[in-house]
Amino acid sequence: MPQSRFLQPFLDKLMSRSILTDKEQAAVLGLSGMHEHLPAHYDFVDRGEEQISVCLVIDGLCARMGQTIAGERQITAFHMSGDMPDLHSVMVPGATSALLAVCASQIVRIPCHKLRAVALEHPGIAEALWRDTICDASISAEWIVNVGRRDAVTRIVHLLCEMAVRRARIGGNAFSFAFPCTQQNIADATGLSAVHTNRSIQMLRARHFVEIKDKVVAVLDWKKLQEFAEFDSGYMHLHGPLRFSAVH
Amino acid sequence: MPQSRFLQPFLDKLMSRSILTDKEQAAVLGLSGMHEHLPAHYDFVDRGEEQISVCLVIDGLCARMGQTIAGERQITAFHMSGDMPDLHSVMVPGATSALLAVCASQIVRIPCHKLRAVALEHPGIAEALWRDTICDASISAEWIVNVGRRDAVTRIVHLLCEMAVRRARIGGNAFSFAFPCTQQNIADATGLSAVHTNRSIQMLRARHFVEIKDKVVAVLDWKKLQEFAEFDSGYMHLHGPLRFSAVH
DNA sequence: CGCATATTTGATAGATTTCAATTTATGTGG
DNA sequence: CCACATAAATTGAAATCTATCAAATATGCG
Numbered sequence: 244m245p246q247s248r249f250l251q252p253f254l255d256k257l258m259s260r261s262i263l264t265d266k267e268q269a270a271v272l273g274l275s276g277m278h279e280h281l282p283a284h285y286d287f288v289d290r291g292e293e294q295i296s297v298c299l300v301i302d303g304l305c306a307r308m309g310q311t312i313a314g315e316r317q318i319t320a321f322h323m324s325g326d327m328p329d330l331h332s333v334m335v336p337g338a339t340s341a342l343l344a345v346c347a348s349q350i351v352r353i354p355c356h357k358l359r360a361v362a363l364e365h366p367g368i369a370e371a372l373w374r375d376t377i378c379d380a381s382i383s384a385e386w387i388v389n390v391g392r393r394d395a396v397t398r399i400v401h402l403l404c405e406m407a408v409r410r411a412r413i414g415g416n417a418f419s420f421a422f423p424c425t426q427q428n429i430a431d432a433t434g435l436s437a438v439h440t441n442r443s444i445q446m447l448r449a450r451h452f453v454e455i456k457d458k459v460v461a462v463l464d465w466k467k468l469q470e471f472a473e474f475d476s477g478y479m480h481l482h483g484p485l486r487f488s489a490v491h
Numbered sequence: 492m493p494q495s496r497f498l499q500p501f502l503d504k505l506m507s508r509s510i511l512t513d514k515e516q517a518a519v520l521g522l523s524g525m526h527e528h529l530p531a532h533y534d535f536v537d538r539g540e541e542q543i544s545v546c547l548v549i550d551g552l553c554a555r556m557g558q559t560i561a562g563e564r565q566i567t568a569f570h571m572s573g574d575m576p577d578l579h580s581v582m583v584p585g586a587t588s589a590l591l592a593v594c595a596s597q598i599v600r601i602p603c604h605k606l607r608a609v610a611l612e613h614p615g616i617a618e619a620l621w622r623d624t625i626c627d628a629s630i631s632a633e634w635i636v637n638v639g640r641r642d643a644v645t646r647i648v649h650l651l652c653e654m655a656v657r658r659a660r661i662g663g664n665a666f667s668f669a670f671p672c673t674q675q676n677i678a679d680a681t682g683l684s685a686v687h688t689n690r691s692i693q694m695l696r697a698r699h700f701v702e703i704k705d706k707v708v709a710v711l712d713w714k715k716l717q718e719f720a721e722f723d724s725g726y727m728h729l730h731g732p733l734r735f736s737a738v739h
Numbered sequence: 740c741g742c743a744t745a746t747t748t749g750a751t752a753g754a755t756t757t758c759a760a761t762t763t764a765t766g767t768g769g
Numbered sequence: 770c771c772a773c774a775t776a777a778a779t780t781g782a783a784a785t786c787t788a789t790c791a792a793a794t795a796t797g798c799g
Contacts (some may be wrong), residue, residue, distance in 0.1 A: 258581075301643050307632070309633065309635070311640050311721060312721050317639040317640040334622045334733075335629070337728060356570045359735050363737070369621070373617070373624065374582045376624050378583065378586075380627065383628060384557065384588060384631055387557070387631065387634050390638045391556075391565040392565040395786080425744090425745065426746070427745080434639030436788050437746090438747085438748090438790095439786085441748090442787095452551075473559060473560050484588065643754080673778090675777080685777090686778095687756070689753095689777095689778060689779060
């Protein structure tokens with residue numbers, strides 16, 4: 244199987260927000276790296292470990308996280324097919340956070356120097372990567388609001404809304420999508436305890452908002468859900484592709 | 492007074508993490524825009540308002556924030572001299588969050604197209620701006636951990652540690668620095684109520700960790716403070732400048 | 740089947756918020 | 770420079786949300 248098959252979701256993601264020439268598209272698809280299968284619940288990158296390659300998620304679900312000394316975890320982002328959890332370490336090599344495979348996942352490890360090379364040769368790619376970094380940062384800012392100023396149930400709903408929209412972008416169904424997190428994972432993403440997360444999820448089912456069953460989220464009332472969580476997908480910047488650099 | 496005086500702190504910040512040629516440095520200093528004095532507690536940018544210029548903080552303290560419909564605020568970042576609170580909107584024009592002047596502040600509004608022009612002409616500047624975006628994102632990730640997994644007192648201490656290091660970078664004293672926030676501002680940054688913030692700050696004073704008096708933070712025991720908050724400045728990436736793009 | 744992991748439940752403790760009132764600072768116009 | 774209005778900081782008491790602990794049940798997997 245050619246590597247470009249693995250790179251296609253990544254290219255799609257870049258092109259959902261940025262405009263790339265044929266040549267640039269080919270350059271992205273020409274990237275390659277070690278293909279790896281990760282088992283579920285596997286911590287595959289430790290914080291601060293300087294990496295010589297960056298990860299591209301092909302399939303599955305990965306989480307970026309911070310940790311307190313007591314061992315408590317805080318997930319700061321989820322990454323699915325086409326996402327690069329540690330793209331930032333291409334330009335800031337020390338900027339690695341811990342990465343976890345939430346479920347059995349496939350990744351490709353692309354050497355940093357290769358990604359840098361295509362970015363330096365093609366301004367459009369550099370721009371696209373920069374834009375991708377910005378959108379991830381925008382999602383992070385929204386997470387701060389979520390964890391800082393919303394109550395338990397609302398936090399979980401907001402997270403599910405985000406995942407619904409992101410699943411839909413990569414071709415999934417926003418109203419019924421795989422979300423292979425354990426309740427502990429959801430707790431770690433929302434800054435709650437596992438017990439309280441469990442009770443909040445039960446409340447969501449009782450109120451006919453969402454059901455999470457067998458790692459599949461079923462949205463029962465999308466409109467109600469969005470309103471309840473004050474969810475507005477604008478912060479994910481999925482309106483259409485842009486380009487500022489010149490096309491050669 | 493030449494504009495370059497205003498731009499110098501911005502250039503210094505870029506150069507603390509990125510290497511720029513003389514020509515690029517001159518291009519940065521050649522940027523200009525409308526100079527504005529903002530009164531304290533002034534909301535000078537609303538969320539989602541598409542801007543034609545980006546803000547550069549010259550002096551004072553500004554905050555980026557999200558807001559719930561109920562009007563509760565969550566500060567997602569502080570910005571001081573040399574920082575650009577909305578640099579991201581240069582590449583993603585819709586990505587504006589609300590901005591607040593914490594105290595009387597000075598900013599320069601630099602038209603997006605000017606910033607884009609220098610970035611497109613000088614790969615080193617584009618790289619530096621991208622890197623700056625990444626470092627801000629790294630700080631955001633740390634804020635998620637702070638708000639999600641630390642208790643009230645620790646959250647505040649961690650925030651103060653960050654501000655101490657950032658003040659020191661721009662030539663301030665890390666052990667005694669101006670921090671013109673109200674307790675409500677600190678509450679909004681840490682995801683706490685104003686009352687609980689007040690009590691936590693009193694606890695810090697009682698335990699001889701930190702004193703906040705007349706908007707000045709006095710660090711009484713830096714080592715103890717850092718250890719208490721598990722603070723490690725590594726996530727701010729202040730180790731020294733890098734450059735990957737070719738020097739012409 | 741049996742072990743390990745995940746979910747669920749109940750009871751209790753604790754941290755944080757809310758409400759309401761008071762005191763203390765801050766700024767402004769006369 | 771004072772008086773006043775306003776904003777900020779502080780206090781107390783009660784309510785609420787969330788965490789913790791411990792145990793039981795369910796689920797997945799070799």
